[in-house]
Amino acid sequence: MSEQIPVKNVSPVKVHKPDSQDAQIRYAPRSRIYVRAVEGPLETFRRFFGLFFLAIFALLPWLQYNGHQAILLDIMEQRFTLFTLTLWPQDLTLLAYIFIVGAFALFFVTTFAGRVWCGFMCPQTTWTFIYIWFEEKIEGSRNKRMKLDERPMDVDKFWRKLLKHLAWITVALLTALTFVGYFTPIGELFVDFVTFNTSFWAGFSVIFFTVCTYGNAGWMREIMCTHMCPYARFQSAMFDKDTLTVAYNPNRGEKRGPRPRKLPHSQLAENGMGDCIDCNLCVQVCPTGIDIRNGLQYECINCGACVDACNGVMDKMNYPKGLISFTSEEELNGGTTHILRPKLIGYFVVLLVMVGLLITNLMMRIPLEVDIIRDRNSLYRETSQGLIENVYTLKILNKSQTRQTYQIEVVGLPDYTFTGQQTISVDGGEVASSPVSVATDAYNLEKAVTDIWFHVSTIDPDGEIVEVNEASKFLYR
Template identity: 60%
Template sequence: MYNPKDAAAYPARDRIYVRAVKGLHQQLRRYMGFVFLGMFMLLPWLQFDGHQAILLDIGEQKFHIFGMTLWPQDFTIMAWILVISAYALFFVTTFYGRVWCGYLCPQTVWTFIFIWVEEKVQGSRNHRMKLDKDPWSVSKVAKKTVTHVSWLLISLLTSLIFVGYFTPIEHLFIDFFSGNASFWAMVCVIFFMVCTYGNAGWMREIMCTHICPYARFQSAMFDKDTFTVTYDSARGESRGPRARKDLAYKEKGLGDCIDCNLCVHVCPTGIDIRNGLQYECINCGACIDACDDTMDKMGYPKGLISYTTEHSLQGKPVKVLRPKLIGYFLVLVVVTAAFGVTLWTRVPAELDIVRDRGSLFRETDEGLIENTYTIRIINKSQQDQTFVLSFSGLDTAKWIGEQEVTIQGGDTAGIPISLSLDPADATKPVLDIEFQVRNKADADIELTQGSKFFAGR
């Protein structure tokens, strides 16, 4: 049953109208966003040795990354990458707060792109607020239509490029618009387009404040020496408006904050940083730029809102090198080194010997004992490789089948072979043998695997 108290306890979300702001931190955020956005847009188009440089082919269970092919057996490499990313995030967060969220998180980058489109089509913050309150008209419908069509086009482009990391991108665009793309490719493009449109166009700060788990567990990494966007209440309080030429405002009990609320207007999550550290803050620095601009106009020192620490505001020395930060750094160094060793020692091929499951052995017309095997070789590089096959352990056994095979880059080959042996040469019923696979062009690449030869007596 509906309870009116529930509505009061959980009020409806108020739309946040973000005001445009200029300044050092926003300029830095835009440049960093452009760099990583450009990387996202361009990387799937790069070619390496005649192949797409980055292609995460889930269907074929092969990840092609700049000449290196990762298979399910190479899951440890992907695990190392995830662990490195996690500890890098922990390290940066402990030192400088949620700067990842404010500067590089895709949710933040695409949200600001969508807000930029709003500003260009519908006008400034005040114009957008007025437009939403005005009754529907031809002008309002036109502006809203252009805004949402632009959002959808950006979302479609984003989705196509994202899906292009998982399917050959040179064919994806043509096949999608011509209707020749596969069913799952069409579904994925439409799904991620809707997600991008919904997240950056409608949900925005809800993703940061209610859905993203990072906002919830970040407090475990913060301490009193973490640099975060902070309001200096000792300097700013009490707040209040005053004339720009009023030099005696402190005698009236006023601080440097003129209560202009610009720090709230420019905040993408709609918080008031003057109320203290809040988990919704994404450390984007927009409020710093807005406040510095106001302080500059008033003739006051900048830095009323700044990246600082709790100890710094209390007049205590800041401990940059502290156990938690050093611990994260050491772990990051160790896992990065382990990742490097894993890559360095990785052999660009893999060998697997599969015995014939139908029978242990068979007797030929010549009275020989024959065992059948399948030599499965995975070429983990993206270049064609020629392998030479051999075995040891049975000097008098005869090899039946190919002994040299060429495998295309990122491909797998199963070579059926048989070993035949005169029963008189079998010293026991089961004999140990070893197969060798050597790269013809690089003798250092040699794989070995043991197996059994069943002599039948």
């Protein structure tokens, strides 16, 4: 054991400590983004598109149908009313199908055209642009707002800021009242809120969503898109080289830089210049404050504001439009965008299947549900006439929106005697409880447990007959 273990000299490892200056920049508060107004066909389309769905959101809870609110998602009563359709907790599979259809529709649209949901339909984007519109009308254009914030507080600045925040709070309050109106009768909600007579949960919900809307659209804005929204993080899994996204064409735009407007477009290449004049308008109009010229970024919401801004500059310079456009990676590399591709077709097929399953479930849905509860005090008893009797409680749920009359019969038990209501009327959306007893002679029973069915059907010669067979047991011995 005299052998020694050879020792190898190792140079010390250099420890790289984080730069304190980089850390300060990394965790510094964000700079405020002053979004510049832009005009163009995409911006016009986005505005009307957003206003259209905003109008639908605001008007739907006020619609009346057959004397009741057309859309009412009553959580306390566990009843969702959608025009002629009433959904109950037992219809949870329908709600699951609706969510699945929505998810695959989002996947399909994202694979085809990127984050157009974020740029054109997302409530966060819509309300943020509404709040920015109030900023522009009250405080002025982008440059005026920047100068206003740099000024010390004076009377002019105070009343402009006060008026802006009052407008923001008003929009937030109306938004919250409308949203909560989907879950409680909206007419009563507005009256009760103004007169301070709302219930605790209704009042709390209105205040909560008012604060959320005011904070998200007024103060947080792009933070919701860049740091809090999970969709921005997993969207890349749905992208491919043929996905249409807002992109800058570096082959055409570089080398960027200022130049005289009189310089013809045909002479740019001779001077070693591209089409981009480096005006930074694409950055100034971006609601998330990114530079689209740096390539595809997860912060981009595909709103197309930079497209309109750049096309406006190209018009003024007499250059061809499309330096920034909705295009694909394949097209930027000189290829051709393939619209029909396996991934997109796959999403579309699955979407069609799920829509078909949803429609099938809606068509096969029976607006009647029956539950049978046996008497737990005694399995059976013998009557004074010598008959064997079982006692049950029938729970009949009328899942339609109109009053229905039902006929109750027993199937599977010969020569039975029925005691209780064989005809019962139930209001729409209500549950009726009916105790009944069924008796028969012991000679009719071949075994201790007999399978029977309660047959419940509607009595309405003018309408569609709805019937349900609910299984139970008839016990003896």
